[in-house]
Amino acid sequence: xxxxxxxxxxxxxxPEQAHEFTLFSLAKANKLGLASKPRITCQPVSKMGLTxxxxxxxxxxxDKNGDCIDGLAALGFGFLELGTVTPRPQAGNPKPRLFxxxxxxxxxxxxxxxNNGVDNLIRNIQKSKFFADGGIIGINIGKNFDxxxxxxxxxxxxxxxxxxxYASYITINISSPNTKNLRQLxxxxxxxxxxxSIQQERExxxxxxxxxxxxxxxxxPDLETEQIEHIAQLVLNLGIDALIATNTTIxxxxxxxxxxxxxxxxxxxxxxxxxxxxxxxxxxxxxxxxTTLIGVGGIDTAERAIAKLKAGADLVQxxxxxxxxxxxLITDSIKACSQFLVSKSY
Ligand SMILES: Cc1cc2nc3c(=O)[nH]c(=O)nc-3n(C[C@H](O)[C@H](O)[C@H](O)COP(=O)(O)O)c2cc1C
Numbered sequence: 544x545x546x547x548x549x550x551x552x553x554x555x556x557x558p559e560q561a562h563e564f565t566l567f568s569l570a571k572a573n574k575l576g577l578a579s580k581p582r583i584t585c586q587p588v589s590k591m592g593l594t595x596x597x598x599x600x601x602x603x604x605x606d607k608n609g610d611c612i613d614g615l616a617a618l619g620f621g622f623l624e625l626g627t628v629t630p631r632p633q634a635g636n637p638k639p640r641l642f643x644x645x646x647x648x649x650x651x652x653x654x655x656x657x658n659n660g661v662d663n664l665i666r667n668i669q670k671s672k673f674f675a676d677g678g679i680i681g682i683n684i685g686k687n688f689d690x691x692x693x694x695x696x697x698x699x700x701x702x703x704x705x706x707x708x709y710a711s712y713i714t715i716n717i718s719s720p721n722t723k724n725l726r727q728l729x730x731x732x733x734x735x736x737x738x739x740s741i742q743q744e745r746e747x748x749x750x751x752x753x754x755x756x757x758x759x760x761x762x763x764p765d766l767e768t769e770q771i772e773h774i775a776q777l778v779l780n781l782g783i784d785a786l787i788a789t790n791t792t793i794x795x796x797x798x799x800x801x802x803x804x805x806x807x808x809x810x811x812x813x814x815x816x817x818x819x820x821x822x823x824x825x826x827x828x829x830x831x832x833x834t835t836l837i838g839v840g841g842i843d844t845a846e847r848a849i850a851k852l853k854a855g856a857d858l859v860q861x862x863x864x865x866x867x868x869x870x871x872l873i874t875d876s877i878k879a880c881s882q883f884l885v886s887k888s889y
Contacts, residue, residue, distance in 0.1 A: 546869025558641040558650075566606065569614035578617035581874045585621070586881035590835040590857050591757035591784045593679055593711055597621035597877045598884065599848065602839050602860035603683040603714065607658045609667030612680075616673040618870045619877055623673070624860060625664060626683030627716050630701040632660035633687055636721065642803050643866065644812070648843045649798060650863045652791065653808030655721045656685050661705045668709050682710040683761070685719065692724040696740045703741060707748045707756055715741060718763035718790035720809045726763055729770065738781050757784035757835075762826075764789035764819045764840060771822065775829035785835035787860070788823040791815060812863030816841025820854050827855020843868060845879035852883055 553561040572578045585597035600622040601615055609625045616623060635657025642651040658664070664682065668674050684702035686695045699715060706713050717728040717737070728737055741758060749755055760783050762774060778786055791809025798804045798814050819840025827836055838856030842848045843864035851859045859880065864872050 546871065550869065554643070554645070557639070558643050559638065562605075562641070566611040566614070569617075570611040573611075573614035573617050578614055580617055581619045581877075583619065583874060583878050584881060585877055586884040588621070588858060588884065591712060591759075592755060593757070595621040595679055595858060598852070598858045598880045599873060599877045600624060600679075600681070600837070600858060600860045602862035603627055603681070603716070604652075604654070605862050605865075607656075607664075609664045609671070612667065612671035612673050616671075616678055618873050620873060621877070622679035622681060622711070622858070624681035624683055624714060625668070626658070626714070627656050627685040627719065628658045628661040628664045628682070628702060628706075629656055629685050629687045630661060630690075630698050630705075631687050632658065632663065633689075640808070642806050642808075644798065644801060644803055644814075645867065646801070647798060648813035648864065648867045649815075650811045650866060651803060651806045651808045652811070653721045653806075655688060656719065661702045665705060665709050674709070679711040680709070681712045681714055681759070682706040683714040683716050685716045685722065686725065688722055692727060695725075695728060696737055699737065699741060700744050703744055704748065707745075708752055708754075710756055712757040712759055712785065714759040714761050714787060716761045716790070718761050720763070720791060720793045726765075729762060729766070729774065731773065734774065735777055738777060738783060742781050742783075759783070759785035759787050759835075759837065761787040761790055762822070764792045764815060764822050765794060766822060768825065771825050772829060775826055778834055779830065783834065785837055786826055786830065787837040787839060788826055788856075789815070789819040789840045791840075792818055794818065811840065812867070813841055813843050816843075816847060820850060823851065823856060824854040842876065843872065845872075845875040848876035848880050849883050852880060 636655035686698035838851030
């Protein structure tokens, strides 16, 4: 109700300003005690050794720096994935770099991992009530734009070490289309080398910190069947805990003729739903329930959240849909997914 009044105001602003204003207002409202968690029946989900209070999470990119952790938690999410963060702060690509496509509930972004660095995120996590209360926080990590791709592993290892004591799980993001050559890391030997290094360091950190932190891999929707097979095999062989399908797409097939179709960047929201769900389904088929699957991409109705579960997801995440539908999308999706999971368990 409040969002339907607020939406025209937000949509009259530049998309990036609207985003910053929303996070700022949510954080303020939460501080003033005006944001309270919706009272709905949730179905907990136990995966990766964690118990998620409900299966609907916040996708990364919305709160890259952890500026609004408690405000976002008050919307009812079962878990929050923050980031992408890089070892060093960086400004990202020149503006404008974020575009709304309201006709199709779509977003195009070429933000380029604008973030204040991994250490800043960790300070914000430590200050949050959500963290103190044991809320589930995923930390999504990437590489700085000026780190050569051959040295990318170093950046992931730096972030892994910093994030390890504070994350419920850590996501290796190799699927943003907005960092030059990043998606190369999804290929053959490069992926094998990266994941092997991550797993070796994770084993060392597990002993050092006496805690297990699951590792997730986030992939693009723009993958050929052969690539999907290769990634699935590596994930199984190396014991990666979760696969997150998917990031944004570079394809413009779904928005042909749209005035913004030629803007460079990743397309998300409604137009990525089919492609993203098809990739999720292919991974579900290959992974056979041995790896946790998180479905993200184009959830703009509760029905679409359920469609991700039906395609094989254990958990789902939402970003773009919230821009168009507001917080009701979260509550509706939590209710619908919880009901679906309960009915499935009978
Ligand atoms: C503005 C914007 C910024 C994003 N930034 C990140 C990011 O930093 N890291 C990441 O893994 N995904 C990022 N994403 C991708 C989302 O997490 C999600 O995978 C994708 O948008 C598909 O979900 P959706 O259709 O619900 O938005 C971003 C998406 C948008 C729209």
